[in-house]
Amino acid sequence: MLRRLRTGTAEQHEDVERTLDLLDPDLQRGRLTTVLARMHGFWVAAEEGLDRWAGRFPDDAAAADWPRRRRAGLFAADLVALGGTPAGAGPQLPDVGSTDTALGRLYVLEGSTLGGVVIDRHLASLPRLADVRIRAFSPYGGDTGAMWAAFRRVTRARVDAGGDEGAVVDSARATFRALADWCRPASPSATTGEGPRPVSRPAPGR
Numbered sequence: 001m002l003r004r005l006r007t008g009t010a011e012q013h014e015d016v017e018r019t020l021d022l023l024d025p026d027l028q029r030g031r032l033t034t035v036l037a038r039m040h041g042f043w044v045a046a047e048e049g050l051d052r053w054a055g056r057f058p059d060d061a062a063a064a065d066w067p068r069r070r071r072a073g074l075f076a077a078d079l080v081a082l083g084g085t086p087a088g089a090g091p092q093l094p095d096v097g098s099t100d101t102a103l104g105r106l107y108v109l110e111g112s113t114l115g116g117v118v119i120d121r122h123l124a125s126l127p128r129l130a131d132v133r134i135r136a137f138s139p140y141g142g143d144t145g146a147m148w149a150a151f152r153r154v155t156r157a158r159v160d161a162g163g164d165e166g167a168v169v170d171s172a173r174a175t176f177r178a179l180a181d182w183c184r185p186a187s188p189s190a191t192t193g194e195g196p197r198p199v200s201r202p203a204p205g206r
Contacts, residue, residue, distance in 0.1 A: 001159045001168070002152055005107055008169045012176030019180045019187045022119045022137075029128055033084045034186040036136070040075035042182050045090030046105060046175070047072050053096040060099040064154050069110060069147070074136035081132045091182045094174060100164045103155050104171025108179065110151045113137075113144050 020035055021027075047070055054061035061067075076086040096102045116137035123134050140147045159165055184190060 001156055001165060004165060005104075005155075005169055005172055009107075009172050009176055012173050012180065015180040016176055016183070017115075019183050021188050023122050024188065027123075027126065029082065031186065031188070032123070032129070032134075033079065033082045035183065036075055036079050036082065036134075037084055037087065038183045038186045039136070040072060040079055040086050041090035042179055043072040043075055043090070043109070045093050046109060049093055049096040050102060050105065053099070053102045057099050057102075060102070060158075063157075064103070064106065065147075065150060069106070071109070071136055071139050074139055078132075078134050078136050081134070091178055093178055094171075096171075098164075098167065099158060100167035101171040103158060103163075104168040104173075105175045106151065107155070107168070107172045108175040110148060113140060114148060117144055 022032075022035065050061075050066060054066050079086050094101075096105060116139075120134065120138035123129055123137070138144065155168070159168070
């Protein structure tokens with residue numbers, strides 16, 4: 001299941017990486033603030049949908065440890081630390097109608113914490129950001145691996161119990177596409193007029 005998710009969303013995943021380009025050695029504070037503002041709006045919308053799912057399927061949400069996985073508040077705090085203002089408005093996302101679609105969305109949100117560890121180290125190395133500590137990209141600290149492993153177990157168990165693999169993958173693809181489209185105004189090509197750089201792949205595999 002996880003291999004199918006990884007291969008089935010590779011194109012959309014690359015689009016998100018290229019759009020955000022957060023490993024840019026010349027990343028400026030202003031563009032990071034713009035990126036975080038877009039990501040905050042997206043996470044607000046994504047988490048609202050997952051909250052509605054959790055209300056309908058509380059046992060499944062508890063098994064996925066959903067409350068601990070919220071990050072919109074961290075993006076908001078990071079924005080404030082950078083001098084930005086959290087707007088809260090995000091894109092219109094498809095309804096999370098089942099646990100299969102919830103797991104597809106969570107695959108994107110939770111998978112971003114793996115690459116987030118790399119992004120976190122990169123941001124910490126930039127002198128222009130020495131006065132702030134960005135937390136949203138690596139929310140679990142030393143528990144990142146354990147949280148990802150727990151999500152993988154829940155996803156496998158769902159599929160083994162008769163879950164719809166196709167629905168999980170389709171939901172993940174749709175979430176990646178929505179994230180890339182929503183963040184496009186913060187891409188280097190949009191903010192500087194330069195073309196996109198090649199996608200780098202320092203993040204751990206999923």
